[in-house]
Amino acid sequence: MHNSTQQIHQVVTVGLDERSYPIIIGSHVLAQLPQHFPALPKQLLIISNPTVAELYLPAVKQALAGHELVVHLIGDGEQYKSLQHYGEVMDTLMAWGLNRDCAIIALGGGVVGDLAGFVAATYQRGVAFYQIPTTLLAQVDSSVGGKTAVNHPDGKNMIGAFYQPLGVLIDTQCLSTLSDRDYACGLAEIIKYGIIYDAEFFAWLERHANDLMARDTTALSYAIARSCDIKAAIVGADETEQGVRALLNLGHTFGHAIEAHDYEHWRHGEAVAVGMVMATQYMLQQQQFNAADAARIVALIGRCGLPTQAPIMPEHDWRSYMLRDKKVKGGQLRLVLPTAIGAAELRMVKDWSGVYQAIVATTHD
Numbered sequence: 001m002h003n004s005t006q007q008i009h010q011v012v013t014v015g016l017d018e019r020s021y022p023i024i025i026g027s028h029v030l031a032q033l034p035q036h037f038p039a040l041p042k043q044l045l046i047i048s049n050p051t052v053a054e055l056y057l058p059a060v061k062q063a064l065a066g067h068e069l070v071v072h073l074i075g076d077g078e079q080y081k082s083l084q085h086y087g088e089v090m091d092t093l094m095a096w097g098l099n100r101d102c103a104i105i106a107l108g109g110g111v112v113g114d115l116a117g118f119v120a121a122t123y124q125r126g127v128a129f130y131q132i133p134t135t136l137l138a139q140v141d142s143s144v145g146g147k148t149a150v151n152h153p154d155g156k157n158m159i160g161a162f163y164q165p166l167g168v169l170i171d172t173q174c175l176s177t178l179s180d181r182d183y184a185c186g187l188a189e190i191i192k193y194g195i196i197y198d199a200e201f202f203a204w205l206e207r208h209a210n211d212l213m214a215r216d217t218t219a220l221s222y223a224i225a226r227s228c229d230i231k232a233a234i235v236g237a238d239e240t241e242q243g244v245r246a247l248l249n250l251g252h253t254f255g256h257a258i259e260a261h262d263y264e265h266w267r268h269g270e271a272v273a274v275g276m277v278m279a280t281q282y283m284l285q286q287q288q289f290n291a292a293d294a295a296r297i298v299a300l301i302g303r304c305g306l307p308t309q310a311p312i313m314p315e316h317d318w319r320s321y322m323l324r325d326k327k328v329k330g331g332q333l334r335l336v337l338p339t340a341i342g343a344a345e346l347r348m349v350k351d352w353s354g355v356y357q358a359i360v361a362t363t364h365d
């Protein structure tokens with residue numbers, strides 16, 4: 001804790017030796033951006049979108065008075081996380097003649113953060129990068145850990161790089177303007193940490209689900225900090241997903257199939273929520289998961305305003321979408337599967353009929 005302006009904040013460190021970086025978490029911390037990141041260079045490119053820029057760009061600009069600022073806005077939506085829009089940001093960097101000693105700042109949700117990170121990773125072979133995540137999902141997941149990407153028309157996040165930021169500034173005050181739906185998407189990722197890593201945190205979430213739904217700032221700050229702690233520990237142990245980091249993909253193989261099937265109606269966090277139910281259902285069918293604990297998972301997801309049932313989709317589509325997952329090896333599906341609340345494993349799954357049975361059990365009639 002610190003500080004000169006009497007604002008209380010927490011710091012979580014992502015431990016990656018000389019590339020370690022802080023995640024600053026607090027309310028109204030946007031105004032303290034330069035104090036938290038004193039190494040910010042003179043020339044900065046802020047990438048955002050019109051929705052977020054209208055709400056938070058003035059405060060960021062004010063905090064950065066004295067810097068040379070260029071702002072590039074992409075449109076609002078997953079479709080802007082594309083090579084075309086990545087190219088347009090590069091055009092801006094070139095047009096303004098930004099040098100290698102500039103920094104890129106992502107101000108927005110996961111879409112802005114993923115694209116901005118890929119820009120930072122590749123402009124002049126890599127420039128400094130800072131994240132100011134403004135959605136709950138970005139604050140607890142996408143801004144931390146260095147996965148950057150844009151989508152290919154045939155697959156999500158297919159073009160990208162691991163590239164760590166130099167710092168992450170989480171202003172919990174930004175969440176006051178988030179829609180209920182986007183807020184719930186962040187809760188899905190928070191629940192994920194409880195399922196894969198921390199039974200005690202899961203139980204805490206059950207006790208505080210009503211507080212979280214009411215956006216109680218004390219509960220929210222704890223949930224964000226604990227989520228960042230867990231993500232930092234996992235990323236610190238396995239930065240490039242050779243092992244344990246894959247567990248962060250609980251529900252994602254199923255979820256990506258739902259997103260690919262119907263991008264327009266499903267948000268990432270909603271699809272992951274249903275995917276976590278499917279993964280649990282699969283283990284239940286295999287008699288490798290406790291029925292009462294499976295019911296707790298479904299109940300908590302439901303209490304957080306998230307869907308627990310998938311849309312109807314032909315079996316062939318499920319299979320082909322799931323086989324595009326980045327965890328597929330030698331043509332074999334590998335799924336992150338919970339073994340208990342607080343523990344999960346990455347497993348090769350050869351039994352498609354069992355997987356499909358779990359899908360059907362989790363699908364609307």
Ligand code: NAD
Nearest residue numbers: 051076109110111112134135137138142147174177178182
């Ligand atoms: P998003 O970036 O599209 O943001 C959701 C909506 O909230 C948008 O309309 C945005 O304009 C709006 N918004 C953002 N901040 C706001 C605020 N404070 N107040 C009001 N509105 C606000 O979506 P997301 O859920 O943040 O991120 C999803 C993306 O993140 C996906 O592309 C997904 O692939 C990616 N992701 C990446 C990682 C990673 O590790 N890099 C992890 C998880 C998800």
Ligand code: GLY
Nearest residue numbers: 141145147245248
């Ligand atoms: N969101 C998954 C990861 O960062 O690995």
